[in-house]
Amino acid sequence: MTRALAVAVLLLVLPLVTFAQGPVTKTTSVTVTATIESLDRTARSITFKDQDGNVGTVFAGPEVKRFDELKVGDKVTFTYKASIVVKVQKPGDPAVPASSGQPVVERSTGAKPGATITRPQTATVLIKAIDPKVPAMTVQTEDGRTVSFNVEDKSLLTNFKAGDRVQITYTEALMINVQ
Numbered sequence: 001m002t003r004a005l006a007v008a009v010l011l012l013v014l015p016l017v018t019f020a021q022g023p024v025t026k027t028t029s030v031t032v033t034a035t036i037e038s039l040d041r042t043a044r045s046i047t048f049k050d051q052d053g054n055v056g057t058v059f060a061g062p063e064v065k066r067f068d069e070l071k072v073g074d075k076v077t078f079t080y081k082a083s084i085v086v087k088v089q090k091p092g093d094p095a096v097p098a099s100s101g102q103p104v105v106e107r108s109t110g111a112k113p114g115a116t117i118t119r120p121q122t123a124t125v126l127i128k129a130i131d132p133k134v135p136a137m138t139v140q141t142e143d144g145r146t147v148s149f150n151v152e153d154k155s156l157l158t159n160f161k162a163g164d165r166v167q168i169t170y171t172e173a174l175m176i177n178v179q
Contacts, residue, residue: 027083033179036074046070063105066113070178074112079175114177120169127164130157139166 034048037055044067047057060067101120108114125139128146135154140146151157160166 027081029079029081031077031079033075033077036070036072036076039070039072041068048076064113064115065107069113075179077175077177077179081173081175083171083173108177112178114175116173116175118171118173120171122167122169124165124167127160127162127166129162130160132157 032050034050034056036046037049038047039045044060044064045057046060047055049055103117103119106116106118123142125141127137128140129138131137132154135151135157136148137151137157137160138146138148
């Protein structure tokens with residue numbers, strides 16, 4: 001699913017490019033600031049409210065080492081970044097082995113709690129079909145699943161053809177900082 005999402009993100013965000021020039025990189029980012037509304041120290045749950053009034057509760061597992069430093073009223077900034085690197089492989093090139101790295105957690109040592117969690121993944125998909133009328137693309141993942149999805153900008157499809165192997169390296173990162 002994540003690999004198919006990575007392909008979909010690729011086709012939604014990349015500008016027109018000539019892939020023969022080498023790998024292409026694109027990064028997107030979303031930042032949300034929320035206020036801690038309540039804390040349940042026994043259950044280790046935190047209820048947040050964002051600037052639009054949306055409320056959500058999350059569980060803070062034992063990996064949240066500075067949980068006891070949090071307090072109601074703290075403002076917490078969450079920044080989610082997704083980065084994708086794409087390379088079209090030549091016919092006959094071997095597929096790059098899929099990799100799904102374990103999440104890496106880097107804890108803040110500053111006065112307030114914070115952390116960055118990153119997870120890289122690499123996959124190669126085979127383009128099975130392109131339908132420029134919809135516009136849509138169907139790919140086959142390394143484990144044999146077939147996934148179809150719509151493409152927002154059909155002009156991006158001109159860079160691909162059925163039979164292309166597309167290598168994708170997708171990295172997700174979540175940065176959390178208490179202000």
